[in-house]
Amino acid sequence: MWCSAIIGILLLSWMSLFTGVKDIRAGELLTDSEQLLVFVISRVPRTVALILIGAGMSIAGFVLQQLSQNRFVSPTTSGALEAAKMGILVALMVLPQSSLSVRMVLAVLFTFVTSFVFILFISKIKLRSSIFIPLVGLMFSGILSAISTFFAYKNGIVQNTQEWLLGDFSSVMQGQYEGIYIILPAVLLISIFAQRITIAGMGESFARNLGISYNGVVCIGLFTVSIVVSSSVITVGAIPFLGLIIPNMVVILFGDNLRKNLPIIAYVGAVFLLICDLIGRVLVYPYEVPIGMTVGIIGGIIFLVLIFKKQTRG
Amino acid sequence: MDKQKEDHLKFADLSKRYGAKVVLDGIHGSIAERQITSLIGPNGAGKSTLLSIMARLLKQDGGGVSFYEKDITRYKSSELARKLSILKQSNHLELKLTVRDLVSFGRFPYSKGRMNAADWEKVGEAIAFSELEDLQHAYIDELSGGQRQRAFISMIIAQDTDYILLDEPLNNLDMKHAVHVMKTLRRLVDELGKTVVIVIHEINFAAQYSDRIIALKDGVIRYDDTAGKVIDAQVLQEIFGIPFDILERNGKKICNYFNL
Numbered sequence: 001m002w003c004s005a006i007i008g009i010l011l012l013s014w015m016s017l018f019t020g021v022k023d024i025r026a027g028e029l030l031t032d033s034e035q036l037l038v039f040v041i042s043r044v045p046r047t048v049a050l051i052l053i054g055a056g057m058s059i060a061g062f063v064l065q066q067l068s069q070n071r072f073v074s075p076t077t078s079g080a081l082e083a084a085k086m087g088i089l090v091a092l093m094v095l096p097q098s099s100l101s102v103r104m105v106l107a108v109l110f111t112f113v114t115s116f117v118f119i120l121f122i123s124k125i126k127l128r129s130s131i132f133i134p135l136v137g138l139m140f141s142g143i144l145s146a147i148s149t150f151f152a153y154k155n156g157i158v159q160n161t162q163e164w165l166l167g168d169f170s171s172v173m174q175g176q177y178e179g180i181y182i183i184l185p186a187v188l189l190i191s192i193f194a195q196r197i198t199i200a201g202m203g204e205s206f207a208r209n210l211g212i213s214y215n216g217v218v219c220i221g222l223f224t225v226s227i228v229v230s231s232s233v234i235t236v237g238a239i240p241f242l243g244l245i246i247p248n249m250v251v252i253l254f255g256d257n258l259r260k261n262l263p264i265i266a267y268v269g270a271v272f273l274l275i276c277d278l279i280g281r282v283l284v285y286p287y288e289v290p291i292g293m294t295v296g297i298i299g300g301i302i303f304l305v306l307i308f309k310k311q312t313r314g
Numbered sequence: 315m316d317k318q319k320e321d322h323l324k325f326a327d328l329s330k331r332y333g334a335k336v337v338l339d340g341i342h343g344s345i346a347e348r349q350i351t352s353l354i355g356p357n358g359a360g361k362s363t364l365l366s367i368m369a370r371l372l373k374q375d376g377g378g379v380s381f382y383e384k385d386i387t388r389y390k391s392s393e394l395a396r397k398l399s400i401l402k403q404s405n406h407l408e409l410k411l412t413v414r415d416l417v418s419f420g421r422f423p424y425s426k427g428r429m430n431a432a433d434w435e436k437v438g439e440a441i442a443f444s445e446l447e448d449l450q451h452a453y454i455d456e457l458s459g460g461q462r463q464r465a466f467i468s469m470i471i472a473q474d475t476d477y478i479l480l481d482e483p484l485n486n487l488d489m490k491h492a493v494h495v496m497k498t499l500r501r502l503v504d505e506l507g508k509t510v511v512i513v514i515h516e517i518n519f520a521a522q523y524s525d526r527i528i529a530l531k532d533g534v535i536r537y538d539d540t541a542g543k544v545i546d547a548q549v550l551q552e553i554f555g556i557p558f559d560i561l562e563r564n565g566k567k568i569c570n571y572f573n574l
Contacts (some may be wrong), residue, residue, distance in 0.1 A: 066409075209369070212390065
């Protein structure tokens with residue numbers, strides 16, 4: 001089981017590394033400096049980004065769903081993605097010469113505050129229908145997006161903000177993508193707090209009975225989610241619904257115990273994104289289908305199949 | 315008054331109000347050790363509020379709760395979680411966790427998430443004590459209400475605290491599961507020497523299973539005595555405002571109030 005899983009992801013990474021317009025062969029890498037250059041500057045960063053973002057966004061979605069006690073909440077449906085975009089926009093407007101790390105800090109800050117307000121808001125409202133909450137999140141996103149677009153328009157950078165909306169891995173390059181590695185410590189932090197996050201998801205009084213600071217766990221969870229989402233948006237742009245589809249698939253198959261399932265979620269997320277990216281690159285070769293589109297279509301189909309299967313079984 | 319001196323969980327001058335409504339009006343009392351104490355009273359009498367304040371889930375407006383001669387709010391939360399547990403009614407039930415996973419959460423105050431062999435042994439014991447062996451690998455979102463409640467109580471047993479506070483543990487349970495839950499609580503007291511406090515609406519369960527009863531009305535403690543003394547036609551009529559007829563079988567009292 002473990003063996004085939006590892007072989008699977010290695011195989012996919014290999015395919016991801018050696019697919020593209022420029023014909024690169026493993027055997028010629030060391031002798032042909034031009035091939036090596038493309039490989040190191042473009043192919044390796046792309047594959048690394050795919051794996052890290054696939055794993056990170058899936059875990060972020062899972063954490064958000066547990067903390068909000070709602071299956072339909074994800075970075076897309078809680079305003080987190082829009083908040084990250086807004087943070088980058090503010091950085092571009094106020095400090096046009098700002099470095100990537102300054103943008104990152106602002107994006108994290110905006111995402112964290114937005115997620116916190118969202119969680120606070122849904123804990124205060126009485127009508128807790130499970131469909132109602134993601135709708136609130138989408139409204140939230142809509143408002144943030146409108147404000148961003150207004151200021152982007154005034155400053156003549158609407159095109160930039162539109163770009164962030166469409167996730168795109170083809171522009172990932174050495175020297176610009178390294179911020180994505182911050183997903184690693186963020187995921188490590190989540191794995192340390194995994195059991196506390198699941199317990200906090202059972203409710204505030206439940207968590208406090210076990211001596212867990214509910215607010216503390218929510219803060220740490222949202223902070224790590226903000227880091228993952230912000231670094232993804234800065235590096236490749238938004239990939240909608242990744243954080244919704246993968247966690248729900250894993251829950252249907254393996255349940256809600258975050259600590260047990262963290263590696264599974266990370267693995268499924270990474271594999272899924274690698275496959276979606278490969279299909280997008282091959283389908284209209286030498287051009288590319290936007291990753292958001294393949295994620296939406298393939299993920300949606302798998303998700304529907306799982307739901308129908310579950311219904312016929314139960 | 316002698317009883318008060320020996321007890322370790324005490325509250326004095328406790329008051330709480332929501333807006334203008336007074337829910338607890340400066341009450342005094344204590345919880346007898348190694349016994350089942352039932353909190354009874356009409357809706358809005360302040361039973362659940364008292365329970366939540368005793369377990370530091372809710373802040374009172376006046377007065378205080380002392381636990382082993384120390385104010386309950388001054389305990390470290392992880393330390394208190396090893397001595398006193400509380401189970402409220404509304405737990406998030408959509409999570410897909412197995413019974414065993416849920417029960418293992420009860421060990422968190424000890425293990426901090428790193429379960430050792432002794433912790434797992436406690437989990438096994440708790441599952442056996444609540445007779446859930448057959449269901450231990452089932453997901454809680456697929457259980458019936460009664461089975462789920464027993465799983466939550468099993469988690470509280472794994473938490474292994476001397477004091478166990480339960481808010482309406484029989485809510486929405488059918489008779490079989492209600493009896494099962496009460497028998498489990500009785501065994502916790504008789505076999506393991508635990509102290510159990512429950513908020514309970516079904517007066518006959520209180521009469522049959524509890525040692526002491528605290529009767530509240532309008533935020534005030536009206537009676538605080540042994541079950542035999544509080545289960546009395548006149549007392550209950552005063553508390554609930556309807557006539558009662560008390561029968562006795564095998565030394566236990568049964569209240570008939572259904573159609574008098």
